[in-house]
Amino acid sequence: MTYSFLRLAAEALRGQTGWTPAWRDPEPKAEYDALVVGGGGHGLATAYYLAREHGITNVAVLEKGWIGSGNAGRNTTIIRSNYLLPGNEAFYEHSMKLWEGLEQDLNYNAMVSQRGVLNLVNSDAARDAAARRGNAMRLHGVDAELLDADGVRAMVPYLDFDNARFPIKGGLLQRRGGTARHDAVVWGFARAADRRGVDIVQNCEVTGIRVSNGRVMGVETTRGFIGAGKVGLAVAGNSSRLAGMAGMRLPIESHVLQAFVSEAIKPLIDCVITFGAGHFYISQSDKGGLVFGGDIDGYNSYAQRGGLPLVEDVMEAFMALLPLAGRLRVLRSWGGIMDMSMDGSPIIDRSPIEGLYLNTGWCYGGFKATPASGWCFAWTMAKDEAHPLNAAMRLDRFASGALIDEKGAGPYPNKH
Amino acid sequence: MRIPCPHCGERGHEEFAYYGAADPRRPDADAPLEAWHDYVYLRDNPAGPHRELWQHVHGCRRWLEVTRDTRSHAIAAARDVAARGTA
Ligand SMILES: Cc1cc2nc3c(=O)[nH]c(=O)nc-3n(C[C@H](O)[C@H](O)[C@H](O)COP(=O)(O)OP(=O)(O)OC[C@H]3O[C@@H](n4cnc5c(N)ncnc54)[C@H](O)[C@@H]3O)c2cc1C
Numbered sequence: 001m002t003y004s005f006l007r008l009a010a011e012a013l014r015g016q017t018g019w020t021p022a023w024r025d026p027e028p029k030a031e032y033d034a035l036v037v038g039g040g041g042h043g044l045a046t047a048y049y050l051a052r053e054h055g056i057t058n059v060a061v062l063e064k065g066w067i068g069s070g071n072a073g074r075n076t077t078i079i080r081s082n083y084l085l086p087g088n089e090a091f092y093e094h095s096m097k098l099w100e101g102l103e104q105d106l107n108y109n110a111m112v113s114q115r116g117v118l119n120l121v122n123s124d125a126a127r128d129a130a131a132r133r134g135n136a137m138r139l140h141g142v143d144a145e146l147l148d149a150d151g152v153r154a155m156v157p158y159l160d161f162d163n164a165r166f167p168i169k170g171g172l173l174q175r176r177g178g179t180a181r182h183d184a185v186v187w188g189f190a191r192a193a194d195r196r197g198v199d200i201v202q203n204c205e206v207t208g209i210r211v212s213n214g215r216v217m218g219v220e221t222t223r224g225f226i227g228a229g230k231v232g233l234a235v236a237g238n239s240s241r242l243a244g245m246a247g248m249r250l251p252i253e254s255h256v257l258q259a260f261v262s263e264a265i266k267p268l269i270d271c272v273i274t275f276g277a278g279h280f281y282i283s284q285s286d287k288g289g290l291v292f293g294g295d296i297d298g299y300n301s302y303a304q305r306g307g308l309p310l311v312e313d314v315m316e317a318f319m320a321l322l323p324l325a326g327r328l329r330v331l332r333s334w335g336g337i338m339d340m341s342m343d344g345s346p347i348i349d350r351s352p353i354e355g356l357y358l359n360t361g362w363c364y365g366g367f368k369a370t371p372a373s374g375w376c377f378a379w380t381m382a383k384d385e386a387h388p389l390n391a392a393m394r395l396d397r398f399a400s401g402a403l404i405d406e407k408g409a410g411p412y413p414n415k416h
Numbered sequence: 417m418r419i420p421c422p423h424c425g426e427r428g429h430e431e432f433a434y435y436g437a438a439d440p441r442r443p444d445a446d447a448p449l450e451a452w453h454d455y456v457y458l459r460d461n462p463a464g465p466h467r468e469l470w471q472h473v474h475g476c477r478r479w480l481e482v483t484r485d486t487r488s489h490a491i492a493a494a495r496d497v498a499a500r501g502t503a
């Protein structure tokens with residue numbers, strides 16, 4: 001069923017009785033041409049682009065819980081393409097371009113809002129770094145504007161500009177950045193993939209990967225064995241567990257990242273603001289809540305909840321940036337398990353096992369990548385080779401030395 | 417999460433700095449590249465008991481090997497790294 005204004009009007013007149021489920025709930029078949037493990041944004045986007053771009057429609061997405069129950073449904077929804085390094089920037093810009101046409105493409109309202117992402121700078125050195133990053137973006141044809149303190153003040157006058165420790169000296173603005181509704185992205189890709197024949201199989205946990213003579217044969221699941229010549233893993237924080245089922249160890253640690261939402265207030269923040277002096281980012285949801293977060297807790301974790309020291313750290317940054325935070329109540333906090341890679345950048349690649357493909361290492365920035373990740377992973381699975389956009393996101397870069405380390409932090413996942 | 421330091425007693429984890437997995441052992445200087453790649457980059461990253469290194473930076477400053485379940489954060493053991501020898 002195609003969604004349109006006409007359909008909406010017709011359903012209003014019929015008492016909303018004609019809507020059908022947005023995707024089917026099929027029993028898994030015994031065999032598919034390709035399987036995607038993980039019903040987050042990346043897995044669903046991969047299945048969609050396999051069908052749309054490569055005509056591979058005999059595909060199932062296997063999800064252990066319900067789709068969007070992982071990080072796709074837990075993130076702070078920021079989308080941007082303000083990366084520094086060549087191996088990353090073209091990829092994230094491709095993602096931004098896909099976001100810009102996504103709703104028409106999927107026939108689904110993903111509430112993509114290009115409200116601008118403003119990265120504040122609090123020192124001269126930070127301004128130099130922002131200028132460098134902005135120039136790198138512009139060399140890739142991406143929009144970036146360096147604002148001085150007055151420029152920032154004109155946009156967001158309520159910040160603590162003259163904070164004694166962290167005076168705000170300016171910012172790097174990407175106007176095309178912004179937010180998208182995370183659940184709607186999941187549902188939109190699921191529905192669009194389903195309409196092209198993809199089976200979305202929920203409550204189906206992969207418990208083993210069958211490999212024979214170095215070739216993948218299919219997966220063991222809680223709903224039986226499912227055969228396929230191609231299996232793509234897009235399981236975010238669970239990547240090491242799945243790779244382990246095929247005897248592989250990955251350059252990945254799993255860490256918890258928390259996020260928070262305040263009580264709803266009148267419209268205040270109409271863009272995304274990030275604090276330069278600490279790790280902190282904030283935007284306002286359409287319901288009025290301030291959505292914000294900071295660093296990962298910093299130790300390996302598979303518990304989808306974090307600790308209080310990090311909560312304190314985030315609230316301190318919030319207060320330093322926006323003293324009005326002191327009058328706000330926090331409604332909820334939650335956590336998700338991040339696939340932190342050894343250089344802070346993702347992996348979209350084949351694996352040493354024929355027919356088994358890896359999509360992992362998203363750290364805390366994979367939501368913005370959702371469309372391009374699916375697009376590139378589908379390409380890699382369909383053609384058995386990387387697209388130029390993900391050519392640098394190789395698994396063997398840790399052996400070859402061609403790392404993509406935006407921060408220059410070294411092989412310490414909790415420092416990226 | 418509270419870590420039982422063998423020297424200082426049970427302390428909040430914010431007093432400690434986290435390093436990562438304790439199991440990877442530094443290869444010999446002339447070990448093949450593959451051994452170094454494993455040591456520097458590859459991790460077991462288990463969902464379950466995990467031996468890991470924490471330094472009690474705001475306490476005795478000793479490095480500890482802590483065995484913690486990464487699903488529940490329950491800590492089964494904590495000892496000074498000196499106690500584990502060089503094996
Ligand atoms: C608090 C928080 C804030 C974030 N903020 C941002 C942000 O502002 N901007 C941004 O770009 N990114 C952000 N991220 C990161 C982003 O959410 C992730 O990088 C991205 O969602 C990961 O891809 P995914 O959607 O496919 O992952 P997920 O949604 O986690 O999908 C993986 C799926 O695999 C399933 N799975 C796992 N094991 C199995 C198995 N054995 N069998 C079957 N299925 C399995 C899981 O149930 C899960 O549904 C944030 C993350 C968190 C937690």
Ligand SMILES: [Zn+2]
Binds near residue numbers: 422423425472
């Ligand atoms: Zn101590």
